[in-house]
Amino acid sequence: MSRKWVISAATAAAALFIGLGAVQAADKKLVVGFSQIGSESGWRAAETKTAKAEAEKRGIDLKISDAQQKQENQIKAVRSFVAQGVDAIFIAPVVATGWDSVLKEAKEAKIPVVLLDRQIETKDPSLYMTAVTSDTVHEGRVAGEWLAKQTGGKCAVVELQGTVGSSPAINRKKGFDEIVAKNPGMKIVRTQSGDFTRAKGKEVMESFIKAENGGKGICAVYAHNDDMAVGAIQAIKEAGLKPGKDILVVSIDGVPDIFKAMAEGEANATVELTPNMAGPAYDALIAFKKDGKAPPKWIQTESALFTPETAKAEYERRKDAY
Amino acid sequence: MMLSAPGPSRNLPQYGALLVVLLANWLLFPDFFAIRLQDGRLFGSLIDVLNRGAPVALLAIGMTMVIATRGVDLSVGAVMAISGAVAATMTGAGWGLPAVLAASLAAGLLCGLWNGLLVAVLRIQPIIATLILMVAGRGIAQLITEGQIVTFTSPALAFIGGGSFLTVPMPVVLTILVLAVTALLVRATALGLMIEAVGINRLSSAGAGVNTPVVLVAVYVWCGLCAAVAGLIVTADIRGADANNAGLWLELDAILAVVVGGTSLLGGRFGLVLSVVGALIIQAMNTGILLSGFKPEFNLIVKAGVLMVVLLLQSPTLTLFLPRPKGARPMGAVKPPVAPPPVAPKSGGAKP
Numbered sequence: 001m002s003r004k005w006v007i008s009a010a011t012a013a014a015a016l017f018i019g020l021g022a023v024q025a026a027d028k029k030l031v032v033g034f035s036q037i038g039s040e041s042g043w044r045a046a047e048t049k050t051a052k053a054e055a056e057k058r059g060i061d062l063k064i065s066d067a068q069q070k071q072e073n074q075i076k077a078v079r080s081f082v083a084q085g086v087d088a089i090f091i092a093p094v095v096a097t098g099w100d101s102v103l104k105e106a107k108e109a110k111i112p113v114v115l116l117d118r119q120i121e122t123k124d125p126s127l128y129m130t131a132v133t134s135d136t137v138h139e140g141r142v143a144g145e146w147l148a149k150q151t152g153g154k155c156a157v158v159e160l161q162g163t164v165g166s167s168p169a170i171n172r173k174k175g176f177d178e179i180v181a182k183n184p185g186m187k188i189v190r191t192q193s194g195d196f197t198r199a200k201g202k203e204v205m206e207s208f209i210k211a212e213n214g215g216k217g218i219c220a221v222y223a224h225n226d227d228m229a230v231g232a233i234q235a236i237k238e239a240g241l242k243p244g245k246d247i248l249v250v251s252i253d254g255v256p257d258i259f260k261a262m263a264e265g266e267a268n269a270t271v272e273l274t275p276n277m278a279g280p281a282y283d284a285l286i287a288f289k290k291d292g293k294a295p296p297k298w299i300q301t302e303s304a305l306f307t308p309e310t311a312k313a314e315y316e317r318r319k320d321a322y
Numbered sequence: 323m324m325l326s327a328p329g330p331s332r333n334l335p336q337y338g339a340l341l342v343v344l345l346a347n348w349l350l351f352p353d354f355f356a357i358r359l360q361d362g363r364l365f366g367s368l369i370d371v372l373n374r375g376a377p378v379a380l381l382a383i384g385m386t387m388v389i390a391t392r393g394v395d396l397s398v399g400a401v402m403a404i405s406g407a408v409a410a411t412m413t414g415a416g417w418g419l420p421a422v423l424a425a426s427l428a429a430g431l432l433c434g435l436w437n438g439l440l441v442a443v444l445r446i447q448p449i450i451a452t453l454i455l456m457v458a459g460r461g462i463a464q465l466i467t468e469g470q471i472v473t474f475t476s477p478a479l480a481f482i483g484g485g486s487f488l489t490v491p492m493p494v495v496l497t498i499l500v501l502a503v504t505a506l507l508v509r510a511t512a513l514g515l516m517i518e519a520v521g522i523n524r525l526s527s528a529g530a531g532v533n534t535p536v537v538l539v540a541v542y543v544w545c546g547l548c549a550a551v552a553g554l555i556v557t558a559d560i561r562g563a564d565a566n567n568a569g570l571w572l573e574l575d576a577i578l579a580v581v582v583g584g585t586s587l588l589g590g591r592f593g594l595v596l597s598v599v600g601a602l603i604i605q606a607m608n609t610g611i612l613l614s615g616f617k618p619e620f621n622l623i624v625k626a627g628v629l630m631v632v633l634l635l636q637s638p639t640l641t642l643f644l645p646r647p648k649g650a651r652p653m654g655a656v657k658p659p660v661a662p663p664p665v666a667p668k669s670g671g672a673k674p
Contacts, residue, residue: 039469040566164618193618197567198471198560203374207612210367211351227471231560238484240360257473322470 030289031061033081034090034116034278035074038066042255043275046322047092047117051278058282071095075102082109088129088285090278092116103127112288116277125297129288132281132299134273136168139252139303140175142271146305147179147186147220147250150268154185155219155248158208160194160201160232162224169193172224172252189217194228201228205235215241220248226258226270233266244268244308254306256318262311272304275321335635336583336599343603343628344368347610354613363486367609369494375605376493377402377552377569381576382583382597383497383504384548387541389580392521392589393441393448395542398549398576400459401433402569405550406557407466410474419478427550433459434546438539456573463565473562483558493555497598500551504544505594514592517541521589575604582632603632 032055039045048064055062063086065077071094081089082105089111093099099120106113107127115131122128147155157180162169173191180186190208194201201223209215215236223229229251236243243249243266251258254272261267284295306314347367348354357366381398388395405426412422433455440451474480485492508514516537519527528534549569557563582600585592607628611621634640 039464042470045469161618164621190615191618192612193621195567198562198564199556199567202560203370203608204612206370206374207367207609210353210370211613211615227564234484234560238360238363239365257471 029059029061030088030285031063031084031086032088032090032282032285033063033065033077033084033086035065035067035077035081035092037074037092037094038069040069042322043253043273046275047277049321050276051090054276054279054282058286060282067094069094071098078102078106078113082106082111085109086111087289089113090116090281092277093118093120096121100124100127112285114281114285116281130281130284130295130297130299132277132284132301134301134303136171137175137178138300139271139273140172140177141179142175142303142305143172143222143250143252143269144176144179146269146271146307147222147248148183150248151219152185153183156187156189156212156217158205158212158218158221159188159191160204160221160223160228161191162193162196162228164193166196169196169224176222188222194223194231196225196227198227198231201231202235203231204228205232206239209235209239209241215239215247218247220250220268223249223251226251226253226255229267229270230257230261233261237266242266254304254314254318256315256322259306259311259315259318262306262308263315265308267308269305269307272302272306274301274304277301332584333593333596335632336596336603339582339628339632339635340599340603340606343606343610344371347606347613350610351613359489362489363491364489367613369491371602371606371609372494373491374609375602376491376497377555378572378575378579378604379497379598379601380500380548380552380555381572382579382601383501383594384541384545385573385576385580386583386585386592386594386597387504387508387517388448388545389577389585389587390517390521390589390592391538391541392524392587393538393541394452394577394587395437395545396449396452396573397433397437397455397459398545398552399569399571399573400456400463401430401546401549402553402556402572403460403463403563403565404433404466405430405553406563406568407463407472407565409479409554409557410472410563411466413474413476413479414472419476422479423554426554427547430546430548430550430553431543432546433549434543435539437546438542441542442535442538460565463563463568467563467565469565471562471564475561479554479558480561481558483555483560493559496551496555500548501594501598504548507544508594513537513540518590518592521592576601578629579604582629584636604629 034051036048037044052062067073067077074091074094078089079102089106091113093115100122103113104127112129115128117133119131119133161173180188189212192204194204205221212218221232223232229249233243233249236247241247249267250269252271252273254270258267258270280299280301284299287293288295354367357364357368359365385395408429409422409426412425437452437455440446441448482492487495508517516532519532520534520537524534553569556568579600580597581587582603583593583596585597607625611624
C-alpha cells in the first residue's frame with residue numbers, strides 16, 4: 001500500500017516537473033544543445049566562448065556538452081538533447097563518419113541539426129539542416145594571393161605543412177598551390193610537415209634556413225597555421241635574419257599571438273579562421289523557426305586577411321576571447 | 323668501472339650507425355658539417371642535431387636507468403608537459419627564475435615519486451603504473467595552462483632553450499651536465515650495480531641485501547627529474563608551454579633511443595652514453611630528412627627503415643654470424659649478480 005503511494009506521489013511530482021518544463025519551453029526562448037569536441041586548442045576554446053556570447057546576444061538558451069575528443073560522448077550528448085526535446089542541436093563533429101543512426105533519431109524527433117566547423121560523410125544529406133564551416137582551400141588561396149601581390153608574383157616560398165594527411169593541411173596546401181601555379185615567378189622550394197606545433201615549426205624552419213644557403217634563398221614562409229609561423233619566426237631570428245623583412249611570414253588561423261608578432265613587425269599576414277561558427281548558425285536557425293525556410297546546405301564563413309596595420313587593435317580585441 | 327661496457331666491438335653498431343647517418347646527411351646536404359658563429363652561438367646543422375636531440379637524450383638518460391631495473395616509464399612526455407606548464411605559468415605570474423626552476427623540477431620529482439611508489443611499494447607493473455600518469459599528466463598540464471599555449475617573455479627562462487655557454491647551446495650543456503652527474507652517481511657508487519641487480523632478479527637482490535624499493539623509487543624519481551629538465555628546455559625554446567604537444571610521443575622516442583643504444587628491455591646491464599648516442603641517431607635522421615627535401619609523407623618510412631637496420635645489427639641471432647673479436651662478450655650476456663653490501667644509495671665512495 002505505502003509503496004504504491006510513494007510511486008504515485010513520485011509520478012505526480014515528475015509530471016509537475018515535466019509540466020514546468022513545458023511551460024518554460026512554451027516561453028518562446030530557443031533552446032540549443034551544442035555538442036562540442038573538447039578544448040584541445042586555443043581556437044576551440046574561443047569557439048565555445050563565442051558560441052556562449054552569441055547565444056546570450058540573441059536570447060538563446062545554450063546547453064554545451066564537452067565530448068573530450070570522443071565520438072561516443074558526442075552521440076550520447078545528442079541522444080540526451082533529443083530526450084530533452086531541445087529546439088536544435090549543434091555538433092562540432094570530432095570525426096567525419098558514423099553519425100547516421102544518431103542523426104536519424106534527431107530527424108525522427110524533428111530536431112534540426114547544424115554542423116559547426118567540420119563536415120561529416122553521409123549518404124543522406126537530409127540528416128542535417130546545414131553546415132557552417134570555413135573553406136580551407138579558399139584560406140590557402142587568400143594567403144597565396146596576398147603573397148603574390150606583395151612580391152609581384154616573384155617569390156621562393158618555403159612551406160610548413162600541417163599534420164600529414166589532415167584535411168586542413170591538404171586543403172590549405174591545395175589552395176596555395178593553385179596561386180603558385182598561376183604565377184610562374186613563384187615557387188615552393190621546400191615543403192615539410194611541422195605538425196601544426198610551434199616546436200616542430202621552429203625545428204623545420206631551422207633546417208630550411210640551412211638548406212637554402214643560410215636563408216638567403218628564401219623570400220617567404222607560408223605556414224598552415226599561426227603556431228608554426230610563431231616557431232618559424234624564432235628560428236629566423238636565431239639565424240640572424242629579420243622575420244617580416246628578410247623573410248616574409250604568412251599564415252592561417254588568426255590567433256592572438258600572430259597579431260602580437262605582426263604588431264612587432266615580425267609577421268606580415270594571417271588569414272582568419274573565425275571562431276564565430278555559432279553566430280551564423282543561430283541566425284539560420286532563427287530564420288528557419290520563423291518562416292520555415294531552410295538555409296543553404298553549406299554556410300561558408302568569411303576568410304578575412306589581416307595585415308600589420310590593424311594588428312595592435314585586433315590583438316587587444318582577441319586576447320580575451322582566446 | 324667504465325661509462326659503458328668494455329670492448330669497442332659491443333658499441334660498434336651504435337657508433338657505426340651514428341657515423342653512417344651523419345655521412346648520409348653529408349651526402350644529401352654537402353654543408354652538413356659547416357659550423358659558424360651566430361650571435362655568439364654555434365650555428366649549423368650538426369649543432370641542430372645536438373640541440374634538437376637534447377630533450378630525447380635527457381629522457382633517454384632517465385629511461386635507461388628505469389629500463390635497467392626491468393621497468394619502463396611511459397609518463398616522461400606528460401611530465402615534460404607538466405614541468406613546462408609550471409615554468410611558463412609561474413613566469414607569467416611574475417616569479418623569478420630560481421623559484422620557477424625549483425617548482426618545475428619539484429613537479430618532475432613528484433611525478434617520479436608517484437611512479438616509483440606505484441612500482442616499488444604497490445608492485446604494479448611499470449608499464450601500467452606509468453600509463454596512469456601518461457594519460458593523466460597531460461590533463462594536469464592542461465589544467466595548469468587552462469588549455470591554452472601560455473607564452474612568456476622572460477629572457478632568463480628563454481636562456482635555457484636559446485642561450486649558450488662558451489658558444490655551446492644551453493640544451494646541449496644541460497644534457498652533458500645531467501649525463502655527467504648521472505654517470506657519476508651510478509658508476510662511482512654501488513648504485514649502478516644495485517640497479518642492474520634489481521633488473522636481473524628483484525627477489526634475489528632483495529635477498530642479497532639490496533633495498534629494492536629504495537633503488538626503484540630512486541630511478542623513477544631521477545627519470546622524472548630528467549623529464550622535467552627536458553620539459554624546461556622545450557618550453558624555453560618556444561617561449562611558451564604547449565600542454566597538448568610538448569613531449570607528445572617522446573616517451574616512445576626515448577625508449578627507442580635506449581633500445582638502439584643496446585640496453586635490453588629485460589633489465590640488467592645498461593649503457594648511459596650509448597643511450598645518448600641512440601637519441602642522436604634518431605635526431606640525426608630527423609634533421610637529415612628535413613634537409614633532404616623528401617616529401618613529408620616519407621618521413622616515417624625512412625626513419626623506420628634506418629632503425630630496423632640498426633636493431634638488426636644488434637640481434638643476438640644475427641650477431642652470431644658476424645665475426646667477433648676475441649674476448650668480446652655476446653650482446654645478451656649478463657654479469658652474474660653480485661651482492662653488494664646494503665649501503666644507502668648515493669653515499670659515495672662505497673665500491674663493491
